[in-house]
Structure formats: structure tokens, C-alpha cells
Amino acid sequence: MNAKNYEYDVALSFAGENRAYVEEVANSLKSRGIKVFYDLFEETNLWGKNLYEYLSEIYQNRARYTVMFISGFYNQKLWTNHERVSMQARAFQESREYILPARFDDTEIPGILKTVGYIDLQNKTPDEFAGLIEKKLKKDKTFLKYKWSKITTLINxxxxxxxxxxxxxxxxxxxxxxxxxxxxxxxxxxxxxxxxxxxxxxxxxxxxxxxxxxxxxxxxxxxxxxxxxxxxxxxxxxTKDSGSIILNKSGEIPGISGKIEPIVKPNKKLSLYADNIAIEEGQYQPFDFELNNALCLEDNQGNIVYLTFRFFKGRIALIDYSKHNSA
CATH class of the missing domain: 2.60.40.10 (Immunoglobulins)
Structure with missing residues (x-):
């Protein structure tokens, strides 16, 4: 397949028992602008399809890399072994690394040699691991060429x-x-x-x-x-009892009085000021936060709202808000 035609930058293959960790990785990759195949992002697309054939196509042809989350659970699953076979068929055809192993433990996986470099997940947070995937992609010359060509050829x-x-x-x-x-x-x-x-x-x-x-x-x-x-x-x-808002620099959140202002610190961390609003029961402001992690805000009347920042760039923020913590 031509390097310019990959639908996904990376596809994630994992056992359901490891979903909590992998979902955080998927959300972090998505927030970094990386096109990731993660099953819960694709529920509507997968609905009604022949999954045996469709997933073979994804893992063999439509992703630039696949990350294999190796664990004792992974080795026991029918679907993960089906995905593994599809990946290995692709890897056999190419002269570069395609399968990127990441280990929760030292389980042996058929076809994955012990000499193949891997990432030990026991000492990596999901966001740190997503950062490593991003760095791997940025070292791929065809990936960079593809990204650049998409921008430079759109001049009109x-x-x-x-x-x-x-x-x-x-x-x-x-x-x-x-x-x-x-x-x-x-x-x-x-x-x-x-x-x-x-x-x-x-x-x-x-x-x-x-x-x-x-x-x-x-x-x-x-x-x-x-x-x-x-x-x-x-x-x-x-979704019941939830809504969303886009803020430009600062603004008010429905259901709570006062204003909030997200900022980017010099160290590039995201942080939040809230006027006459307590963040996480009165933490010091500006309060550092991460995308896709819920924050609890309370105003001077005791009204509580949970915010989840989905996007923040420049001064534009996309925020989910709810009376209930869905995290």
C-alpha cells in the first residue's frame, strides 16, 4: 500500500482486561492529532460489518504501525490472535518495523522474538507511552512527508x-x-x-x-x-445531563456562576484559573490539568459542575460539562 493512503497512523491491539490503560493511551494519541484505530472510537463504523474480514484489513493494510499490548490475557484471546496473525502477515512483507510490542508482563507471543525491542509499560503512564508513539511516528520519513504534503498541496x-x-x-x-x-x-x-x-x-x-x-x-x-x-x-x-461549550480565552459555564480561563504555562502545561470558583475543593490556582480528565468545580452557592477539556489550542477550548462525574 502507498504510504500516503494509510487511514490510521497507528492501530491498537489489546486484551479487554487491559482496556483501562489502553483507552487512556488512545485518548492521549487522539488529543495529539494522531489518527488511531481503537475499537470504541469506531463503534458506529464497526456496526454490522463482518469483523473477521474488516479487522484483518485494518491490522494488515490500513495502519502505518500497530501497537501490540502484550499480556497473559492477550495470549488467551481469539480476537487478539486473529489481529496478531494479520499484523505478522504485513510485517513479513515489509523491510521495516511495523509491529511495536509493548509489554505488561513477559508473556511469550508466537512470532514475537525475545530479541525484538519493546516498551515496558510497568514504568510508563498512558500519556508517557502515547508520547513515545508520537516520537516514533515523527521519525518515520514517509509519515512526515505525508503530513507535509497534505498541508502544502491544499493551497487555493x-x-x-x-x-x-x-x-x-x-x-x-x-x-x-x-x-x-x-x-x-x-x-x-x-x-x-x-x-x-x-x-x-x-x-x-x-x-x-x-x-x-x-x-x-x-x-x-x-x-x-x-x-x-x-x-x-x-x-x-x-447524553443525559451533559452539554458542551467552546470558550475563546475565557467564559462562563452553564450551571455555575463565575468565569474560567484556561492558559498554557511557559512549561507548556495546561492550567486553569477560575474566578470565585473552587477547583478540586480549593486547590491552588492556576490549577494544572490534562485533556480528557474531569475537573470538579464549585461556585459560592455550592453548585458543582464537572468539566472535561477535549481540546485546547491557542485560546480556543472545547469543553464537556456535566452535573455528574462520568470519569
């Missing part, structure tokens, strides 16, 4: 209209959804859906965009590396 000086339509699962049109397009250089375009569920953007310099969508009655939605050459329709799914 003639303005055009890019339209996004937002509906729910019942295909009802969603009015007043906030949509922001964030370019790689952190510049952005803002809009809101009208009565027909539509928002229109004038694109004057074609780039790849991260599309952020928020609505007070629906969870946050994020799409990365979107090429605006074709209009898109987005279906959002409702």
Missing part, C-alpha cells in the same frame, strides 16, 4: 464556501450549535448553526482544520485534519 487562493450540517440521531436539525474551525497555526473561524442546522464558512486560504462542535444539550464533537473541499454532515448523540 480563490475563496469558497464550506458548509457543515448538524443533526441528531433522529435526523432532527440542530440549531445554535457552536462550530469553530482551528487551523494548525492556531488561527480559527467561528460560526453557529441556523434553523436548518447549517453553518457556512468562507475559506480564503485552504488549510487542514480541526472542527470543534459544541451545544448545551449535546457532548463535544471533534474532527481532526478536515479538508474543507467538501461539505460535511455531522450526527451528534445526546
Amino acid at each position: 487562493p480563490k475563496p469558497f464556501i464550506f458548509t457543515i450540517k448538524v443533526v441528531n440521531e433522529q435526523l432532527d436539525l440542530i440549531h445554535n450549535a457552536k462550530i469553530v474551525l482551528v487551523a494548525n497555526n492556531a488561527t480559527y473561524l467561528e460560526g453557529s448553526t441556523d434553523e436548518k442546522g447549517l453553518t457556512h464558512f468562507i475559506i480564503r486560504n485552504r488549510k487542514l482544520y480541526t472542527v470543534l462542535i459544541a451545544h448545551p444539550k449535546y457532548p463535544a464533537v471533534i474532527f481532526r485534519e478536515v479538508n474543507p473541499k467538501e461539505d460535511i454532515v455531522v450526527t451528534i448523540e445526546k
Whole structure:
């Protein structure tokens, strides 16, 4: 397969008993802009498919690398062994490393030699391990060439209209959804859906965009590396007692009084100021946080809201909020 046609930068193969760790890795990779195949990200896409054939195609042809999370559980599963065989068929055809082993323990896996370099997960947090995967990708010359070509070949000086339509699962049109397009250089375009569920953007310099969508009655939605050459329709799914918001620099969160302001510290850590709001029962501010990890906020009236930052770049933040902690 041509290196430019990989649908995923990395596919994750693991046993269900190790899901808690792997899910944090998947979320961290996603927040870094890496295209990752993780089954729970693909539930709608997998629905109704012949999984035996489809997963063979994913692990053999459609990912630049696969990460094999080795454990005693992994060796016992029918599906993980099916994925392993597909990976090894690909690895046999290529003259470079394709399977990236990561070990929870020293379980022996058929076809994986003890001399093959691996990462010991016992001393790595999920985010640290995701960082290693990111570094591995950035050393891949075909990956870098692909990323660069996607940006440099999208130049189009003639303005055009890019339209996004937002509906729910019942295909009802969603009015007043906030949509922001964030370019790689952190510049952005803002809009809101009208009565027909539509928002229109004038694109004057074609780039790849991260599309952020928020609505007070629906969870946050994020799409990365979107090429605006074709209009898109987005279906959002409702979750009980939760909503989402996009903040520009600072703002208020529904259900709680006072303002919040996320910032990036000089050490590049994400941090949060909250005006007349306690963070995590009164921790010192600015309070350091990580994407996809819930924060508890309480105002001076005792109202409590849980925030989860899904995206933060420049001064644009995409946030899920709920009265209940779903973490």
C-alpha cells in the first residue's frame, strides 16, 4: 500500500482486561492529532460489518504501525490472535518495523522474538507511552512527508464556501450549535448553526482544520485534519445531563456562576484559573490539568459542575460539562 493512503497512523491491539490503560493511551494519541484505530472510537463504523474480514484489513493494510499490548490475557484471546496473525502477515512483507510490542508482563507471543525491542509499560503512564508513539511516528520519513504534503498541496487562493450540517440521531436539525474551525497555526473561524442546522464558512486560504462542535444539550464533537473541499454532515448523540461549550480565552459555564480561563504555562502545561470558583475543593490556582480528565468545580452557592477539556489550542477550548462525574 502507498504510504500516503494509510487511514490510521497507528492501530491498537489489546486484551479487554487491559482496556483501562489502553483507552487512556488512545485518548492521549487522539488529543495529539494522531489518527488511531481503537475499537470504541469506531463503534458506529464497526456496526454490522463482518469483523473477521474488516479487522484483518485494518491490522494488515490500513495502519502505518500497530501497537501490540502484550499480556497473559492477550495470549488467551481469539480476537487478539486473529489481529496478531494479520499484523505478522504485513510485517513479513515489509523491510521495516511495523509491529511495536509493548509489554505488561513477559508473556511469550508466537512470532514475537525475545530479541525484538519493546516498551515496558510497568514504568510508563498512558500519556508517557502515547508520547513515545508520537516520537516514533515523527521519525518515520514517509509519515512526515505525508503530513507535509497534505498541508502544502491544499493551497487555493480563490475563496469558497464550506458548509457543515448538524443533526441528531433522529435526523432532527440542530440549531445554535457552536462550530469553530482551528487551523494548525492556531488561527480559527467561528460560526453557529441556523434553523436548518447549517453553518457556512468562507475559506480564503485552504488549510487542514480541526472542527470543534459544541451545544448545551449535546457532548463535544471533534474532527481532526478536515479538508474543507467538501461539505460535511455531522450526527451528534445526546447524553443525559451533559452539554458542551467552546470558550475563546475565557467564559462562563452553564450551571455555575463565575468565569474560567484556561492558559498554557511557559512549561507548556495546561492550567486553569477560575474566578470565585473552587477547583478540586480549593486547590491552588492556576490549577494544572490534562485533556480528557474531569475537573470538579464549585461556585459560592455550592453548585458543582464537572468539566472535561477535549481540546485546547491557542485560546480556543472545547469543553464537556456535566452535573455528574462520568470519569
